[in-house]
Every structure is written in structure tokens, then in C-alpha cells.
Amino acid sequence: xxxxxxxxxxxxxxxxxxxxxxVTSSVLAERLGVSGAAVTDMARKLGKKGxxxxxxxxxxxxxxxxxxxxxxxxxxxxxxxxxxHQVLGMDLMSVHEEAEKLExxxxxxxxxxxxxxxxxxxxxxxGDPIPGNGGEIPSEKGxxxxxxxxxxxxxxxKKLRYRNSETSEMYDRFGLESGMTLKVxxxxxxxxSLEVRFSDGREVLISGKLAENIFCVKxx
Amino acid sequence: xxxxxxxxxxxxxxxxxxxxxxVTSSVLAERLGVSGAAVTDMARKLGKKGxxxxxxxxxxxxxxxxxxxxxxxxxxxxxxxxxxHQVLGMDLMSVHEEAEKLExxxxxxxxxxxxxxxxxxxxxxxGDPIPGNGGEIPSEKGxxxxxxxxxxxxxxxKKLRYRNSETSEMYDRFGLESGMTLKVxxxxxxxxSLEVRFSDGREVLISGKLAENIFCVKxx
DNA sequence: AAACAAAATTAAGCAACCTTAAAACAAAAA
DNA sequence: TTTTTGTTTTAAGGTTGCTTAATTTTGTTT
Numbered sequence: 001x002x003x004x005x006x007x008x009x010x011x012x013x014x015x016x017x018x019x020x021x022x023v024t025s026s027v028l029a030e031r032l033g034v035s036g037a038a039v040t041d042m043a044r045k046l047g048k049k050g051x052x053x054x055x056x057x058x059x060x061x062x063x064x065x066x067x068x069x070x071x072x073x074x075x076x077x078x079x080x081x082x083x084x085h086q087v088l089g090m091d092l093m094s095v096h097e098e099a100e101k102l103e104x105x106x107x108x109x110x111x112x113x114x115x116x117x118x119x120x121x122x123x124x125x126x127g128d129p130i131p132g133n134g135g136e137i138p139s140e141k142g143x144x145x146x147x148x149x150x151x152x153x154x155x156x157x158k159k160l161r162y163r164n165s166e167t168s169e170m171y172d173r174f175g176l177e178s179g180m181t182l183k184v185x186x187x188x189x190x191x192x193s194l195e196v197r198f199s200d201g202r203e204v205l206i207s208g209k210l211a212e213n214i215f216c217v218k219x220x
Numbered sequence: 221x222x223x224x225x226x227x228x229x230x231x232x233x234x235x236x237x238x239x240x241x242x243v244t245s246s247v248l249a250e251r252l253g254v255s256g257a258a259v260t261d262m263a264r265k266l267g268k269k270g271x272x273x274x275x276x277x278x279x280x281x282x283x284x285x286x287x288x289x290x291x292x293x294x295x296x297x298x299x300x301x302x303x304x305h306q307v308l309g310m311d312l313m314s315v316h317e318e319a320e321k322l323e324x325x326x327x328x329x330x331x332x333x334x335x336x337x338x339x340x341x342x343x344x345x346x347g348d349p350i351p352g353n354g355g356e357i358p359s360e361k362g363x364x365x366x367x368x369x370x371x372x373x374x375x376x377x378k379k380l381r382y383r384n385s386e387t388s389e390m391y392d393r394f395g396l397e398s399g400m401t402l403k404v405x406x407x408x409x410x411x412x413s414l415e416v417r418f419s420d421g422r423e424v425l426i427s428g429k430l431a432e433n434i435f436c437v438k439x440x
Numbered sequence: 441a442a443a444c445a446a447a448a449t450t451a452a453g454c455a456a457c458c459t460t461a462a463a464a465c466a467a468a469a470a
Numbered sequence: 471t472t473t474t475t476g477t478t479t480t481a482a483g484g485t486t487g488c489t490t491a492a493t494t495t496t497g498t499t500t
Binding site: 244245246256257259260261264276277 | 476477478479480481
């Protein structure tokens with residue numbers, strides 16, 4: 001599987017997920033930054049491989065096998081992102097383009113080492129679900145990073161990411177734990193910090209950096 | 221710089237280092253697993269780029285610039301090897317082929333994060349020197365991993381690698397520290413462990429795995 | 441149903457990197 | 471010095487993944 005094939009399958013999968021519209025040649029070409037002709041070529045090729053149900057002039061639909069391959073690439077991408085950010089302390093911005101390259105050159109063995117090192121996490125630093133080794137997608141119904149929720153909405157903490165001993169200590173201090181309800185009162189653009197009210201009435205200020213590690217689902 | 225270019229420069233550099241013989245087309249072709257014609261093609265191309273002093277029928281010699289590029293690739297390779305082995309606990313065998321791929325897809329920024337995470341190490345898990353950010357090669361005159369020294373030779377400990385709290389504890393117990401003299405009395409092939417005598421007369425058994433982290437230079 | 445616009449496919453071609461086979465060359469042997 | 475031997479280069483061609491331009495198909499409009 002070459003880089004191009006990887007990217008083709010991955011992006012057909014993501015487009016399928018992201019919108020209900022059919023994945024057409026032109027949409028995919030736009031996304032991949034290549035010509036329509038290149039997409040047609042590749043689609044025919046992958047059709048022959050059995051990874052895609054290719055019929056001229058029809059929308060692009062991955063086969064079961066194609067989906068599996070796409071999920072493997074996505075798994076690698078998201079684990080790398082999490083790893084680069086959480087372990088090596090790389091900027092969330094840089095992390096994406098770096099993962100974009102590494103995902104294609106990472107053996108299954110290596111990615112399992114990384115997953116294990118991270119404690120087999122379910123979500124990447126953007127809150128996107130990391131497909132499992134067998135292709136299972138962790139449920140993420142309405143999961144958002146705390147930094148992305150709007151003011152004055154009620155959210156339930158879904159997942160706290162433990163980056164190091166200090167994060168756990170901070171969660172402890174705040175009495176923050178999975179399952180509790182909170183409301184973001186104000187977001188300070190200046191430093192990204194958030195004023196939050198817990199259901200027991202306590203109001204605290206959480207740094208943007210810490211908030212990046214708090215995942216929530218909408219209340220009810 | 222493509223993968224092929226990377227590999228070309230890297231291997232010219234390594235061959236130059238590894239033996240006093242000139243780096244010929246055929247030797248490099250053999251090493252890269254490509255035809256002689258492919259080497260000539262590439263050599264002419266890199267000559268034009270100024271990375272190689274290319275003259276038909278002459279040995280291949282890197283320019284200053286070419287050396288710098290080669291050293292960057294080698295730095296990436298060796299840091300990845302160390303990282304995969306030391307941090308992710310991957311097998312020394314797997315580590316090489318994995319690094320062989322990653323080295324070409326790692327930004328300068330990422331590799332500095334990795335280097336920093338590892339404490340800017342000087343040697344990879346095979347005991348090979350890791351070129352610095354600016355291309356400086358750590359002196360390795362006669363440095364060997366303890367697992368590679370012969371029986372009944374006297375060696376001075378050059379570097380102890382601290383993989384985790386347990387390794388330091390073990391070094392402590394043995395009273396092992398940089399600068400001390402030791403002699404390997406026997407190597408047990410069965411489990412790779414080594415019977416070692418220190419200069420103060422104590423004799424201890426060191427596991428092969430621990431010994432991989434002990435670097436020595438020949439006494440005198 | 442005919443015409444048209446938009447989208448997809450085919451056709452031809454390019455660049456990178458490789459191949460094999462033929463030709464050119466260098467160095468050593470006769 | 472000429473010949474031989476082995477290496478290096480040149481020549482011609484293949485594959486992959488792309489390009490642009492021309493052509494075909496689809497679906498919609500009239």
C-alpha cells in the first residue's frame with residue numbers, strides 16, 4: 001500500500017463519515033488536491049483490488065476490506081497525533097502534518113507499541129475517536145473537548161486525560177471526575193482559560209491547556 | 221529530498237566511514253540493492269545539486285553539503301532506533317527496519333523533540349554515535365557495547381544508559397559507574413548474561429539486557 | 441424528447457526512479 | 471603496446487502517480 005492508496009482510502013472513509021452526500025470523484029479530488037483524472041485512475045485500480053466498489057459515474061463506496069484498511073490508517077494517524085502531543089509535547093498544530101507523514105510508514109507492530117504506551121486511548125487530542133486494532137470505533141456521540149464548548153451550556157465530563165502526575169493532581173484539586181456536570185461561564189480569549197461552574201455550585205478557573213484534556217458530552 | 225536521495229547520501233557516507241576503499245558505483249549499487257545504472261543516474265543528478273563531486277568513472281565523494289545532509293539522515297535514524305528501543309521497548313532487531321522508514325519522514329522539529337526527550341544522547345542502542353544537530357559526531361574511539369566485548373579483555377566503562385529507575389538501581393547495586401575498569405570473565409550464550417570482574421575484585425553476573433546499556437572503551 | 445451544463449472518463453504525456461542490454465572506458469595482463 | 475577483463479556509462483524502455491485536454495456520460499432544463 002503506497003502513500004497515495006492510503007490517502008485515497010482514508011479520505012473516502014472520512015468524507016463518507018463527515019457528510020451524508022455521496023463521495024464523488026470531484027469532491028475527493030478537491031480534498032486530495034489532485035485532478036479528477038487521477039481519482040478515476042486510482043479508483044479503477046482499487047476497484048480491481050477489491051477495496052472499492054467502483055462503477056463508472058457512480059459514487060465511491062469502500063468495500064468492507066477497504067474500510068478496514070482506511071481504519072488502520074486513521075488509527076495510526078490519531079495515535080501518532082496523541083503521542084506527539086502528549087508524550088513529546090508538540091504543538092497541536094504541528095502534530096497533524098507530522099502524523100500525516102508518519103501514518104504511512106508505521107508498521108502494525110510499532111503502532112501497537114505506541115497504543116500500549118499511551119494506555120490504549122480512545123480519543124486523540126482533537127477528541128476524535130481512535131479506531132481499535134480490529135477496526136471498532138469508540139462511541140463519541142457528542143463528545144467535545146472542553147475548549148470547544150460554548151458558554152452557558154451544560155456538559156457532562158466524559159473523559160479526563162492523564163498526561164502526567166500534575167494533571168491528576170489538578171483534577172483532584174478541582175474535584176473533577178468523569179460523570180460530573182459542569183457549565184462554562186466564560187471563555188477568556190486572552191489566555192484560553194475557562195471559568196466553569198460545577199453542579200455543586202463551585203466556580204473555578206481552568207487553564208486552556210488543562211481544558212484540552214477534558215472531554216464532555218452535552219447534558220441529556 | 222526523496223527517500224532515494226536520502227538513502228544514496230546516507231550510504232555513501234557510511235561506506236566512506238566503514239572502509240578505506242573508495243565508494244564505487246558497484247559497491248553502492250550492491251548496498252542499495254539497485255542496478256549500477258541507477259546509481260550512475262542518481263550520482264549525476266546529485267552532482268548537479270552540488271551534494272556530490274561526481275566525475276564519470278571516479279569514486280563517489282560527498283561534498284560538504286552532501287555530508288551534512290547524510291548526517292541529518294543518520295541522526296534521525298539513530299535517534300529513532302534509540303527511542304523505539306528505549307522508550308517503546310521494541311526489540312533491537314525490529315528497531316532498525318522501523319527507523320529505516322521513519323528517518324525519511326521526520327521533520328527537523330520532530331527529531332529535536334525526540335532528542336530532547338531522550339536527553340540529547342550521544343549513542344544509539346548499537347553503540348553508534350548520533351551526529352549532533354549541527355553534524356558533529358560524538359567521539360567513539362573504540363566504544364563498544366559490553367555485550368560485544370570479548371572474554372578476558374579489560375575495558376573501561378564509558379557510558380551507562382539510564383533506561384528507567386530500575387536500571388539506575390541495578391547500576392547502584394553493582395557499584396557500576398562511568399570510568400571504572402572491568403573484565404568480562406565469561407559470556408553465557410544461554411541467556412546472554414555476563415560474568416564480570418571489577419578492578420576491586422568483585423565478581424558479578426550482569427544480564428544481557430542490562431549489558432546492552434553499558435558502553436566501554438578498551439583499557440589503554 | 442432534445443438540448444445543455446456539469447461531472448466523469450479517456451487519451452496523451454511527463455517526471456522520478458527503476459530495469460536490462462549494449463557500448464565505452466580503465467586498469468592490469470600478456 | 472596491445473589485449474583482455476571487469477566496471478561504468480549510455481540507451482531504450484517500464485511503472486507509478488500525476489497532469490491537461492478532449493470526449494463521453496449523466497441529469498436537468500426546456
